[in-house]
Amino acid sequence: MKIMVIDDEESMRHMLSVILKREGYETAAFADAGQAVAALEASEFDFVLCDIRMPGMDGMRFLKTLQDRGLGQTVIMMSAYGAMDTAIECMKLGAYDYISKPFKADEIILTVKKAEERERLKRENARLKDEAERDYDFRNIITEDRAMLEIIGLVKKVADYATPVLITGESGTGKELVARAIHHAGQRGLGPFVAVNCGAIPPNLLESELFGHVKGAFTDAHRNKTGLFQEADHGTIFLDEIGELPMELQVKLLRTLQEGEIRRVGDVKSARIDARVVAATVKDLKTEIKAGRFREDLYYRLNVIETRLPPLRDRKADIPALAAHFAGKYARRFGKRAKAILPEAMDELVRYPWPGNVRELENVMERAMILEEGGVIRKESLPIRENEPGAAYGGGLSVKKAQEAMERGLITKALAQTGNNKTKAAELLELSMRALLYKIKNYGL
Ligand SMILES: Nc1ncnc2c1ncn2[C@@H]1O[C@H](COP(=O)(O)OP(=O)(O)OP(=O)(O)O)[C@@H](O)[C@H]1O
Ligand SMILES: [Mg+2]
Structure with missing residues (x-):
């Protein structure tokens, strides 16, 4: 001492x-x-x-x-x-x-x-508390599913290494939850966790967001800017929607992963960086590679550890525990008594295909908790009857999700009818050619 x-x-x-x-x-x-x-x-x-x-x-x-x-x-x-x-x-x-x-x-x-x-x-004490928190983060992930448990076992093992992890799975399957658990389980847990949604930042700004820039690198670069990679130093950077990363940045990310260095926009020097990359996507990257939208070398670099989170409909046995968990969570949040879920309501929950996966189940339980005055959750308080508007799209009442699903369907149909003739399809759809091309690209059709 x-x-x-x-x-x-x-x-x-x-x-x-x-x-x-x-x-x-x-x-x-x-x-x-x-x-x-x-x-x-x-x-x-x-x-x-x-x-x-x-x-x-x-x-x-x-x-x-x-x-x-x-x-x-x-x-x-x-x-x-x-x-x-x-x-x-x-x-x-x-x-x-x-x-x-x-x-x-x-x-x-x-x-x-x-x-x-x-x-x-x-x-x-600090060590014990730390250990408890580590476990706690993985304990937050409720599952009895074999495939899920295998994934959890695997990522627990690599938590302390800097190996990149790629998490794939449909929307709402728990990708971010797993990413955070990986971060907290490892020694990096004490460092920062920086989440970036690669699809939400305009492509022309993304490079300087991720890597930073030096003053004068471009017209608006009035001062030096630290990139998110730098902010995640000694911690984890979570690259969400990695499938949306533009090609030029895929090259740059690959180099960062290979060399452990970043270079700010407009900088001549590189800087060492120690940030663990966890990436997530709803897209099938193999398809993206075939379509020339994702680099195969980057894919293999990221996918050292394969983690494909199964959709909720393929692990229905998890539904009762998840439903009870969310019922408890929102009861506490709204200061209500934790409510029992009646068997008929539970049957309904298990039967439903959950296109929006765990997130949709969470939303449904939150709503039920608000709506139910009594001590139990009945079938009637579950807003999941499939013939209800919005239900089939898994977006709850999201107009955006419903519109997307509808557009997808109509465009697919029009393309099929016209033998992939986009000009004719655009006419049928009463869309401009530009709008159609944009939507085809955007929806990955
Ligand atoms: N196994 C699980 N146990 C407990 N909560 C879960 C589980 N899986 C998901 N959740 C919860 O469901 C919600 C959605 O999960 P998350 O945000 O991780 O999904 P995602 O795969 O990142 O979705 P998206 O692709 O739409 O971003 C979160 O509130 C998360 O805490
Ligand atoms: Mg997410």
């Missing part, structure tokens, strides 16, 4: 250093509390022994400064005989203990040992 000693008296510093070294502690002594603060900011000390009365920054101001700068050190104050009041003041300011001068070697050692024990307990 490394102990910092702060005292303006040379003889005191010397004596403490000798005693502590004899006990096997490493020490660093400071005559000036201001310098000691700087040293604490620069390197780690296990705890601090600090005199109260000193010229310049005294012990009290030292404690206040630590508080202000968020330096949560264990500090033992050394007060002159009779300065009891000040010692108590110090404890109020967050000091851990105090010892009155003059003291014998045994006394100081005893106090230090006590502090050491406390430090050990503090760390042990």
Whole structure:
């Protein structure tokens, strides 16, 4: 353990250093509390022994400064005989203990040992809490499904490595949930988790968002900008909708993955970066590769670990536990009593095909929890009758999702009828050619 000693008296510093070294502690002594603060900011000390009365920054101001700068050190104050009041003041300011001068070697050692024990307990607690949180994140993923459990087992194993992970699966199957669990389960869990939706940022801005730029790199680059990769340093960057990443950026991402370096837009130098990449997509990347929209080399680089989350309809056995979980979650959130789900309602939940997967189930349970006044959830309170508008699209009441589904259907039909003649299809659909081409591309038809 490394102990910092702060005292303006040379003889005191010397004596403490000798005693502590004899006990096997490493020490660093400071005559000036201001310098000691700087040293604490620069390197780690296990705890601090600090005199109260000193010229310049005294012990009290030292404690206040630590508080202000968020330096949560264990500090033992050394007060002159009779300065009891000040010692108590110090404890109020967050000091851990105090010892009155003059003291014998045994006394100081005893106090230090006590502090050491406390430090050990503090760390042990932090470690246990950390471990509990790790498990907790995977425990958030409710499933009994074999395929899901296999995926969880696999990603748990790689959590501590920097290996990229690609998560595929339909919308609402839990891709982001798994991505976050991977992050929190590993040592990177203490670092940042940065999520980027590659489909939501205009392609021309995406490069500088991801990699940053230097001042003057382009017209609007008025100052240097840190990219999201940099922000995710020592943590995880979650590239959602990776299938939407433009080709040029796919090249750049591949290089980043291979070399562990990024280059800001307009920069001549590269910078080392240590961010774990977790990517997700609803698209079938193999199809995208065939269509020339996704690079095969990037795909293999990302897909070191194959994780395809099964749709909810293929793991119906998970539905009751998930439904109960969400019922409980929203009961707590709305301050309502947790409600039982009647068997007939549960049957309905299990029977329904859930095109919007777990997200749709969550939305349905949230609505049911709002609507039900009584103590149980009945079949009637579930907004999932399939002949209801919107139900077949899995988007709940989303007009956008319903419109998309309808457009997809009509365009597919028109293309089939016209033998893929887009001009004729556009006429049938009463769409401009440009709009049709855009939609075909957008929907990946
Ligand atoms: N197995 C599960 N256990 C508990 N909650 C789950 C599970 N799977 C998904 N959820 C919850 O369902 C919702 C949707 O999950 P998530 O956002 O991870 O899906 P997604 O695959 O990223 O969807 P999209 O492709 O539409 O972005 C979230 O609120 C998530 O917490
Ligand atoms: Mg998502």
